[in-house]
Amino acid sequence: KTKIAVLTSGGDSAGMNAVVRAIVKYGITKGCEMFVVREGYEGLVRGNADAPTFKRKVSFNKHDLNGHTELLDDTSFISNLRYGDGTLLKEGEGDAMDHPGGRSLKGRYIIRVGWDDVRGWFAEGGTLIGTARSAAFRTREGRLSAAKNLIHEGIDALAVCGGDGSLTGADLFRSEWPSLVSDLKASGDITETQANYYAHLKIVGLVGSIDNDMSMTDTTIGAYTALHRICESMDNINSTAFSHSRAFVVEVMGRHCGWLALMAGISCGADFIFIPERPPKAHPWEDEMCDNIHRHREAGKRTTIVIVAEGAHDADLNPIRAEDVKTVLSERLGLDTRVTCLGHTQRGGRPCAWDRILPTLQGVEAVDALLEATPETPSYMIGMHENKITRVPLVEAVKMTQSVAVAIKDKDFEKAMSLRDPEFCE
Ligand code: F6P
Numbered sequence: 001k002t003k004i005a006v007l008t009s010g011g012d013s014a015g016m017n018a019v020v021r022a023i024v025k026y027g028i029t030k031g032c033e034m035f036v037v038r039e040g041y042e043g044l045v046r047g048n049a050d051a052p053t054f055k056r057k058v059s060f061n062k063h064d065l066n067g068h069t070e071l072l073d074d075t076s077f078i079s080n081l082r083y084g085d086g087t088l089l090k091e092g093e094g095d096a097m098d099h100p101g102g103r104s105l106k107g108r109y110i111i112r113v114g115w116d117d118v119r120g121w122f123a124e125g126g127t128l129i130g131t132a133r134s135a136a137f138r139t140r141e142g143r144l145s146a147a148k149n150l151i152h153e154g155i156d157a158l159a160v161c162g163g164d165g166s167l168t169g170a171d172l173f174r175s176e177w178p179s180l181v182s183d184l185k186a187s188g189d190i191t192e193t194q195a196n197y198y199a200h201l202k203i204v205g206l207v208g209s210i211d212n213d214m215s216m217t218d219t220t221i222g223a224y225t226a227l228h229r230i231c232e233s234m235d236n237i238n239s240t241a242f243s244h245s246r247a248f249v250v251e252v253m254g255r256h257c258g259w260l261a262l263m264a265g266i267s268c269g270a271d272f273i274f275i276p277e278r279p280p281k282a283h284p285w286e287d288e289m290c291d292n293i294h295r296h297r298e299a300g301k302r303t304t305i306v307i308v309a310e311g312a313h314d315a316d317l318n319p320i321r322a323e324d325v326k327t328v329l330s331e332r333l334g335l336d337t338r339v340t341c342l343g344h345t346q347r348g349g350r351p352c353a354w355d356r357i358l359p360t361l362q363g364v365e366a367v368d369a370l371l372e373a374t375p376e377t378p379s380y381m382i383g384m385h386e387n388k389i390t391r392v393p394l395v396e397a398v399k400m401t402q403s404v405a406v407a408i409k410d411k412d413f414e415k416a417m418s419l420r421d422p423e424f425c426e
Contacts, residue, residue: 003033003155008127009040009162013222015355017121022363039130041137043109047149122356147180157202157370163209177201202373204366205381213257215400216392217383234268247304247335249322261309274320276311
């Protein structure tokens, strides 16, 4: 039986739970044993060794895939703690902290899950299995521990859902795997038989990020939900802006990528947008912005909305600060101006329909990619291109995404956009 673990990593995004649900459910139908890793790579590094031992007797409902339910004991106090295939929990596996959606940072990090454990997860925001930006996993020591924990749990395939940083970590883990295994064998942490059996780690990446900043895929899981969130906020801002005939400078997320800002600007009729990939044509930018807004006001517009992508105010790249924009709007155009930073309201909340559909389709593809993987095939990132689910080599996608960041840093904006997405460039 292939044992597949799934984890979510980096900044959460709507749709991550739908990824976990799809992978767990489809994996079960393919005869795999399914696991979740709580708290991202951090959970992989920590593993289950320090988990407290379970003392209480546990009982559960047995569900089979046809939906039949059989009560196996009379105390179902932790209803979610059962395996979908009906296998009894072993001693030590039933602590309440083991709930795959548990909130405690103690307990087991790598947990076997079944069909019912992920029921309804497509509609939940954030990530119920937790996420982290793990410093430990960035060290070789941490990755050694992660490899040991996976092998000790008998897991031979890993699905990682996260942004470019998390997938860079996945790529590194995969490329280092043979040397990690050989170090673990040398230190006696794993046996020779284990070293031979786990000689290759199957790994697949799914892109969960609100930023939509990954190369070689048209869209990332969570980006459209975040865009919806921004639109809702913009509608709210617009009505108060209209009432007072005010200007608003709105800061949106997106890290180095201007996709959220640009799409929000189009969706909400912004007057001016600052994105890292295309700084204002004129330097200084004040004239260009004021000319545009003045024209719009002359044409009778009561509201002024300027969107600043967070990447545009990164001091190293292209320092446009919301407060500076406000000063210019107030002093040069005499507009009563306010600044609003939407912050993490953009990232939270229930996924829109697209962020349920995309992760479901991609989760299925991810399991297939893992089951079809051989030592010769590359590790894949599951993407989407022209409305089709795709598999692209993880290493290439990661490399291209990193080149975009370098190009932006070098102020080679045309190159950055063509590397990220040629169509976006046009
Ligand atoms: O990558 C997603 C993202 O929300 C970015 O848009 C933002 O720059 C960053 O994460 C914020 O990270 P944190 O939640 O750790 O402050």
